[in-house]
Amino acid sequence: MQSTMQDVPLLVSRITTHGSTIHGHAEVRTWTGDAAATQRRTYAEVGARAAQLAHALRDELGVQESGVVGTLMWNNAEHLEAYLAIPSMGAVLHTLNLRLPVEQLAYIVNHAADRVIIVNGSLLPLLAPLLPHLGSVEHVIVSGPGDRSALAGCRAQVHEYEELLVGRPEHYDWPELDERQAAALCYTSGTTGDPKGVAYSHRSVYLHAMEVNAAAAFGLTPADVCAPLVPMFHVNAWGLPHAAFMAGTSLLMPDRFLQPAPLAEMIATERPTVSAGVPTIWAGLLAELDARPRDLSSLRTVISGGSAAPPAMMRGFHERHGVRLVQAWGMTETSPLGSVAYPPAGLSEEEEWPYRVTQGRLPSSVEARLAGPGGEILPWDGQSAGELEVRGPWIAGAYYGGAAGEPVRPEDKFSPDGWLRTGDVGTITSDGFLTLTDRAKDVIKSGGEWISSVELENHLMAHPDVAEAAVVAVPDDKWGERPLAAIVLKDGKPADYAALRAFLGERVARWQLPERWVRIATVPKTSVGKFDKKVLRKQYAEGELEVTVLGG
Amino acid sequence: MQSTMQDVPLLVSRITTHGSTIHGHAEVRTWTGDAAATQRRTYAEVGARAAQLAHALRDELGVQESGVVGTLMWNNAEHLEAYLAIPSMGAVLHTLNLRLPVEQLAYIVNHAADRVIIVNGSLLPLLAPLLPHLGSVEHVIVSGPGDRSALAGCRAQVHEYEELLVGRPEHYDWPELDERQAAALCYTSGTTGDPKGVAYSHRSVYLHAMEVNAAAAFGLTPADVCAPLVPMFHVNAWGLPHAAFMAGTSLLMPDRFLQPAPLAEMIATERPTVSAGVPTIWAGLLAELDARPRDLSSLRTVISGGSAAPPAMMRGFHERHGVRLVQAWGMTETSPLGSVAYPPAGLSEEEEWPYRVTQGRLPSSVEARLAGPGGEILPWDGQSAGELEVRGPWIAGAYYGGAAGEPVRPEDKFSPDGWLRTGDVGTITSDGFLTLTDRAKDVIKSGGEWISSVELENHLMAHPDVAEAAVVAVPDDKWGERPLAAIVLKDGKPADYAALRAFLGERVARWQLPERWVRIATVPKTSVGKFDKKVLRKQYAEGELEVTVLGG
Structure with missing residues (x-):
């Protein structure tokens, strides 16, 4: 039976x-x-200016439906106007990550074929040298303070944002689009290979904003003031600008002032009720607050996502500053709202902690399953660890564009039945609490079972002789892969691998215990401080490590 | 540009x-x-039983996709199971309004061609005598206490709900449906003509449940307990069962105990945090609480909808019992969430009242416009009164089925461009607060302007000599229509129409003043106590009223 409801996109x-x-x-x-x-700036003004921007883009710059407009901007009112105007007129908003290596920045502009870039004046020193390599860019629109001289002589036409808007109609007859049409484009800054584009649809952006506004998610209302500290070039600032405009929630934008002291000052002065950012931002803010306390009592919900928040930092905010950090999980491919770690109701503060340090529970629109080493679907028992795969109306099912712009579905990122392979390994409890432990590439696949490198590392680092420990998978004829334990010992401590193995044997199953042990001076790290396990695996493969083999 | 998101219904x-x-x-x-x-009953059990019910309906009773299953039930766990099972399996849930006149009940069962009816035992005295007139019904499933003997000899097969479920699989492989397929069917109990069916889609039910869960709407979370006092046969209990199951909010169901005393007892005992019902329910509960106070402190949000809540009742709850009633507006054709009257932030309690007695603001998914007497679109200035027309993904665009089941779009209910004509007349302020004053059929269309009968009545009833007053439209050669004021005077008061007209002249524009006046003994009323203006118009048309004509 067909329904009798209106078909409104x-x-x-x-x-x-x-x-x-x-x-x-x-x-x-x-x-x-x-x-x-x-x-x-009021939302009425933002709406009028978004209409003016759309008129300028269409009438003056010739941007058509599905035309790509890039933004290289901080979080500010003008970026919000672009967020609204560009998709509303049927064009595609391409947020450019200003922290990408410049070659990658050039790659994504060229790959998406941006015709126009709106840029903050303060970011011209980044953009100007790239422009000669950006073949598709015909127009550059500059907004806000900053020296324009770097643009002298560039091939693209240069416009001032405010001049472009002035005098244009404050109303735009937004077209009735297909809700599955692309609204915004965001590239993942993958560590391997070229960045990959995710093209969000109007449908996915809209549904995601509705979910952000759910009371069980971030719960924005007209009584809130929301400060997105997560950049607007990073997964649409987690959907907060759209969600806030939908809910009538005022926005507080940090612009380029993302250092701990100005952030603390901004929060204490402008008193937002909701904020969201990555753990690095919160760690910096916590240190700042510990040194110079401010009144942060306006904050009712503070979301931390992007990577796991250290529990000590969460406790520090809670106990020393009365601020409750809530963990959430997501990625560029998930729009990003995947899960939010609110504890169940009715628990004491101490009972809540084991839930708060998980990645939390998924909303109804996001389905999850755990795939084991052989692809088999694992139970939600809080024990069985598998790669998290997700499905839903705001989850990517492909990447934007091979060479000819067609969608691409690499096997390691999408299952044959279309679910997204997140690359994260973890467990789910029977009541849906997700705990992510490893990246799939770091898990040891041993005889059809998975061994968590992170779990072994955490246990080893709890041993009094151990300063740091990294566990990586190495090839094994019998088991496929086995763990290699690479240990940094504290000064003067002996390399007693048998004792370390016995210590571990009290904490994990026997078949998980590493046979291969090596002492290293320091764990190799990436530029952002994460263990760089590629290096260790390569050193092992090339015979550079002096490995001791125990037990078996 | 096509998006790269998964296409998940x-x-x-x-x-x-x-x-x-x-x-x-x-x-x-x-x-x-x-x-x-x-x-x-836990939601895990409800889910298992919903699967069993779906298996029974399909495997035992032969219900297929788009098959219609009626429910004649109170608010209880079994009705929740039917709510979930029937749409999930691809069939259509048809909730039967047990308060309809029996001929209308028979009409809607026959019109929708229900093959199966699930009925509460306590409602068999209503259903059994109707069964011989329900040609499509092949199966009756009885749930809960009640004498079954009334079903003896009926043509349909009779099943016990619990016996039908026992032993069936607790998992059902729910089919992947088109989201625009009908999920549920609800007939409006219109006062004129046959009831008209609204066929909600999976899409509309899902989106509506998301909106119910928005923090700015009812904001259900896993920490809440929600008590829908509005019946589940009335616009899907305002979407609360679906929304609660979506959010993980526990439900508290009143079953057939809708009288004030047991409701007060239930709320005090089970301590729900959210509730929703019509003003009649709340008025009864208020009187009960005034007589025998109970602890209602668990309630954080109480929604009143279906008709305007008397401000005195809202104040009574607030001031005497600490319960905050929130008005919401909607109708069967709007799923029903149309608007919710939360005041703007930052006001004092007294400043909030003018906002709380409006119908409130609309969510982003519901567009509104006001159509004037000539169909022209009116400004949102808080003054211009027009018929409210709405559009959105959970708003009806047609009714279910003429004789051959095709959608029907009567002109008085749907505009040529597909918007729903609500039949409600009111104003919208520049910041979106909707105030509904009249039913469109009761408004006086005079010379291209509208005169509010309700406004004139309220002013007249404020006069010390007037007990009651009804104002109706009567034909006028020059103006099309003009108001007729029908007055019930207090004992011993004179029929001084000139004085009343002068009194009114101080309060409304001169062109709105009635010329025609009549004294009546009492205002004719409908069975639910509303002014029955049809009767007055008929009496006027047939020359039964002794009308005095003044001024002009």
């Missing part, structure tokens, strides 16, 4: 119109580094 | 699976009239 333009009319009094505030000079 | 089965796994520990409690004997 889920479009970003609906968010734009709704926020700028019904919530026209809400406002976006942009921090300027000066507490007395915060820039304020 | 929004289906009720996702709610079923999500609630019964990730929130398997949440529970539905059904009140039994005995505080010591509340029936408790």
Whole structure:
């Protein structure tokens, strides 16, 4: 039986119109580094300016439906206008990650064929030298303070953002689009290979914003002020700008002032109720607050995501500053809202901690399964570890564009039945709490079972003689792979591998115990401080490590 | 540009699976009239039983995709199971309004061609006499206490709900459906003509449940216990059962105990945090609480909808019992969530009242416009009154089935461009607060302007001589329509129409003043106590009223 409901598409333009009319009094505030000079703009003004921007892009610059417009911008009011205008008019917003290596930045602009780039003046020193390598870019629109001289002589036409808007109509008749059309494009900064594009649809952006606004997620309301510290070039700032405009929640934007001291100052002055950012931001802020306490009592919900938040940091915020960090999990391919770690109701504060340090529970729109080493689906028993695979209306099912722009579905990222392979390994409890422990590439596949390198490392690092420990998979004729334990000993401590193995034997199953042991001076690390296990595996393969073999 | 997101449909089965796994520990409690004997069932059990019910319906009773299954049930756990099982398996849930006149009940069962009816034992005295007139019904499934003897000799096969479930598989491989397929069917109990069916889609049910769970709407979370007092046969209990199962919110069901005393007892005992019902329910509960106070402090959000809540009642709850009623507006055709009256943030309690007595603001997914007497679109200025028209993914665009089952779109209910004409007249302020004043059929269309009958009545009833007043439209050669004021005077007061007209003249524009006046003994009323203006218009048309004509 067909339903009798209206067939109305889920479009970003609906968010734009709704926020700028019904919530026209809400406002976006942009921090300027000066507490007395915060820039304020109502949502009614943002809506009018978004219409002007769309007119400029279409009427002056010739941007058409599905045309790609890049933004190289901080979190500010103008970036919000671009977020709304570009998808609403049927074009595609391509947020450019200003922290990417420049070759990758050039690659993604060329790959997406951006015709226009809107750039903050302060980022011209990054963009200008790249421009000669960006063949598709015909127009550069500059917004905000910064020396324009670097653009002298560039091939693209240069426009001032404010001049481009002035005098244009404050209303735009947003087109009725197919909700499955692309609204925004974001490339993952994968550590291997070229960046890969995820093209979010109007449908996925809209549904994701609705979920962000669920009381059980971030729960934005018109009474809130939301400060997205996560950059708007990073997975749409976790959907918060769209969600805030949808809910009529005022936004507080840090612009380029992401250092701990100005962030603390901004929060204490502007008093947001909700904020979101990566653990690095929170760790910096915590150190700042410990040194110079501020009043952060306005914050009711603070989301930490992007990587696991150290429990000690969460406790530090909670116990020393009364701020409750909530962990959430997601990735570029998941829009990103995958799970949020609210504990079950009715627990004491101490009982809540084991739940708060998990990745949390998934919303109804995101299905999860754990795939074991042989691809078999594992039970949700809190014990069986498998690669997390997810499915849902805001989960990627492909990447944008091979050479000819067609969708690509690499086997290691998408299962044959279309689920996203997250590359994260973990467990799920019977009541749906997800705990991620390893990246799939770091797990040891031993005789059809998986051994968690992270679990072995954590146990080893709890031994009083051990300073650091890294466990990596090495090839094994009988088992396929086996763990190699690489140990950094504390000064003067002996390399007593048998004792370490016995220590581990009290904590994990016997078949998980490493046979191969090696003492190293230091664990190789990546530029962001993570263990670089590739290096260890290579050293082992090339016979550079002096390995002791025990037991078996 | 096409997006790269997965194409995953929004289906009720996702709610079923999500609630019964990730929130398997949440529970539905059904009140039994005995505080010591509340029936408790976990969502894991509900999910297993929903699977068993679906197996029974398909394997034993032959219900196929798009087959219609009626429910004639109170709010209880078994009705929840039917809510989940029937749409999830691809069939259509048809909730039967047990308060309809029996001829209408028979009409809707026959019109929708229900093959199966699930009925509570206590409602067999209503169903049994109707069965001979329900040609499509092949199976009756009886659940819960009640004398079965009334079914003796009926043509349909009779089954016991619990016996039908026992031993069947607790898992059902829910089919992947088109999200635009019908999930549930609900008929409006229109006062004129036959009831009209609204066929909700999986998409509309799912999106509506997401909106119910928005923090700015009802904001259900796993920490809540939600008590839907609005019947499940009335617009899907305002979407709360689906929303609660989606959010992992426990449900508290009143079953047939809807009288004020047992409701007060249930709330005080089971301590729900959220509840929802019509003003009549709340008025009864308020009187009960005033007489015998109970502890209702568990309630954080109480929604009143279906008709306007009297401000005095809202104040009574607030001031005498600390319970905050929130008005919401909707109708069968709007799923029903149309608007919710939360005041803007930062106001004092007294400043909040003018907002709380409006119908509130619409969510982003519901577009609104006001159509004036000539169909012209009116501004949102808080003054211009027009008929409210709405559009959105959970708004009806047609009714289910003429004689051959095709969708029908009567002109008075749907605009040529597909918007729903709500039949409600009101204003919208520039910040989106909707105030509904009249039913469109009661508005006086005078010379291209609308005159609110309700406004004139309210002013007249404020006059010390007037006991009651009804204002109706009567034909007028010059203006099309003009108001007729029908007055019930207090004992011994004179029929001084000139004085009343002058009194009114101080309060409304001169062109709105009635010329025609009549004294009546009492205002004719409908069975539910509303002014029956049809009767007055007929009496006027047939010359039965002794009308005085003034001014002009």
